[in-house]
Amino acid sequence: MNLTELICRRAARADAVAFDVFDTLIKRDTATPADLFRLRGEAFYTARIEAEREARAVKGGEVTLAEIYARPCLAGYDPAQECAAELAACVPYRPVLDAVQQLRRQGKKLYYISDMYLPQAQVDAMLRRCGYPAFDGGLVSSTYGVQKRSGKLFRQFLHETELDARQVLFIGDSWRADVAGAALAGIPAWHLPTPPQPADAVAAFAENRLPALQPGGQALGFSVLGPLAVAFCKWLHDRRAAHPAARLYFLARDMYLMREVYGLLYPEEKTEYLQVSRRSLAPAFLAEGEYACVLAALPRQRLTGAQLAAYCGTVCPDSEAESVFNLKTPDTEALYAFLAKLPRPETADAVMGYLQSKQLRAGDILVDIGSGGTTQLLLEKLLGTELHGMQLSADDRLRSRFSAARTEVFLFDGAPAPRIYWAGQPLLERLLSQDVGATLSYTKTPAGFRVNTAAQPAEPLLAELQRGVLYFAQGWQESVLNGQAIEPQCAITPFLRLVESPTALQAKLLGDLTVEDGGIYPLAAPRSAGYYLTHPAAAGRDLGTARWKIGFLKRLAPLPLPYGKIYQKLKK
Structure with a gap:
């Protein structure tokens, strides 16, 4: 009742x-x-x-x-x-x-x-x-x-x-x-x-409106991602004021929803959407023989020669098609020798044409979900100019590449994000992203450049979640709290709570989503416990491919166990 x-x-x-x-x-x-x-x-x-x-x-x-x-x-x-x-x-x-x-x-x-x-x-x-x-x-x-x-x-x-x-x-x-x-x-x-006394105004604002929402995607997007999106966009707006001549480029696909929220909060400001991916940039580096940049653009997975060539927009010699390259710990000499055998990608020139059409200039701002700043590094190499990064998060590679004056980070005081954040980062990336396939390449047309994306069916749950985020942003803008900043730790806490301690309903709701990372991987989609009893090796394989392992464990055995702590102990 x-x-x-x-x-x-x-x-x-x-x-x-x-x-x-x-x-x-x-x-x-x-x-x-x-x-x-x-x-x-x-x-x-x-x-x-x-x-x-x-x-x-x-x-x-x-x-x-x-x-x-x-x-x-x-x-x-x-x-x-x-x-x-x-x-x-x-x-x-x-x-x-x-x-x-x-x-x-x-x-x-x-x-x-x-x-x-x-x-x-x-x-x-x-x-x-x-x-x-x-x-x-x-x-x-x-x-x-x-x-x-x-x-x-x-x-x-x-x-x-x-x-x-x-x-x-x-x-x-x-x-x-x-x-x-x-x-x-x-x-x-x-x-x-x-309910218990809310911890802060953000929690009060969310709790006051949740009863009016139907349980499910919209309520989850509202309460978990809404505070993060509004806080990040307000931070971006404040930081942008220090760069009045810079244009703001939100990177596809991860920053699609953030751009939508930014436009809702600051409708008078113009922003750009830069549809690039590491994969879409790889052909240009291969054509120039910049093999270290090709390696930086590749997913850290095990790929065959055929898969690697396709990723770079070219074809693989039959003799190398079955070769396997472990890009997590690459043999760079063997990899570079293989790359040198690949034909020049036909799409290489279109990469530079597309980038030039977007008119990026020195000091323009790249908004990215962030980790090591790889996309910024690759774009700067192609354009021959320094850009300014503004990232949601970072890992320990970032400061070896960029100073804080070159690339700013919103979460965790700019320090590398904690392990529990990375346990859920693929989930976060999927929920924030435009619901289209990865950017693959560009085609020159009389009207400009067409962006070619991988086929990906629309996900109704994602649309529902993102509506909840926009509803939060609209409500915050209209509330008495609009002038108040949301502290980064307060903004990320609901998401970290979801990652570490999902309810059975949350794990079921989100677990069937997939993410693209050099392949298509489920977030948290275990088979039945009965199946794993008779196929124990499959349990390890499926857990290995799951991109939200805590959610996988929760769906497999929906018990009140500290799966987040178990996961972190296993990672250690």
Whole structure:
């Protein structure tokens, strides 16, 4: 039974139902009420906290907003700004809103009772903004100078409504103020189960809106990737200000969704989409005999001569087709000798033609998901100019290639990402990417250059996930939080939590996705445990090819085990 149904069942025998307001009927897009003060700066925050403390000490009881702002430390501040911020930050608690609407249709009398310094007109405005139907009445402690926890505000409610306490059910989130306070007035009360206090504004914002989303891809994209996308794009925007003449090039396919989010947040800014891959650049290096660059462009896999030649856009001599090259630990002498035998790729000239058509200049910004900066390195080699990298993450190769002044990194203070991040990086890459095959080559046409991509069927789940990310970005932009930066650690935490400790549903939902890395590999798609009992060698092979091994283990045995910790121990 969901929370809406539970509320309606609890209220079935009551003639009137009264609700607490804050954290029951409505929530704020901040972790705590006082965090709303911080949105106006630390000076105001400190003064506002002190003013309320002083006002309560002087009066010895409940206070009004006017009495708080009458304190000397708030001289010059306008209470109307606080009221506006409260109005902007409030959202309905969706299960309770749905229950109130159902109870109204059933003909129940509906009331609210709140311990709050805000004036009642402000509370009414917030409830209207959140979509609540008109209540039959409401009591706010600031109007009467008494609170719920003493039972006096509840007695005042009974006096004004002339209701018998036994006719009423009160619902609130506080055991002390709501349940115990109502009991002091003889009113039956029910404690509303609520999620734990959110850790920060990002968590509060996400939790407040998740009940309105259907479980599945959209909710997962909203809560897991939405904060990361918005935080990264805001960081990009701030960093771009230091390079006013530079153009912003988002690299396909990994940065497709990031570009969509950036365009939503900053619609007035022009950006470019550079459809390159290491594979699409390889023919140009092969044609020039730059074999070290060809090696850098190749996937770190075991490839046959035929596969390697196809990757470079050419054909392989029959005598070399079955040769095998381990590109994880390459024999460079043998590899370079093989590359020298390959015919010049017909697509080599089109690579430079496409790049020249995009008009990259020195200092232009490349936005990439990032690891060692290989794509930036290859592009700079082809173009003969220095570019500026802005990456989501990095590994330990990056700083051996580029200084922090040349390539900036958003996550983990610019240091190499931790092992648990790389355990999920293929998953992240797939979820952020444009839902098309890898960029293979370019063809010159009268209109310019056509980008040729590998065949790849559309994935409905990916479209649903990415809609959730865009919904988060749109909501954040429209919220009172829009001017606030999201710290990198806060932004990546939901994704790392998913990678390390997925639920069985999450592992099942995402595990059948595939990733391209010199081949097509499943993220986490084990066969049945029964199959592996009779084919034990297959278990090791399938785990080896899975690109999200923690998800693989979770799907194989959906038990409450610390698969993330098990994986990290195995990696050590």
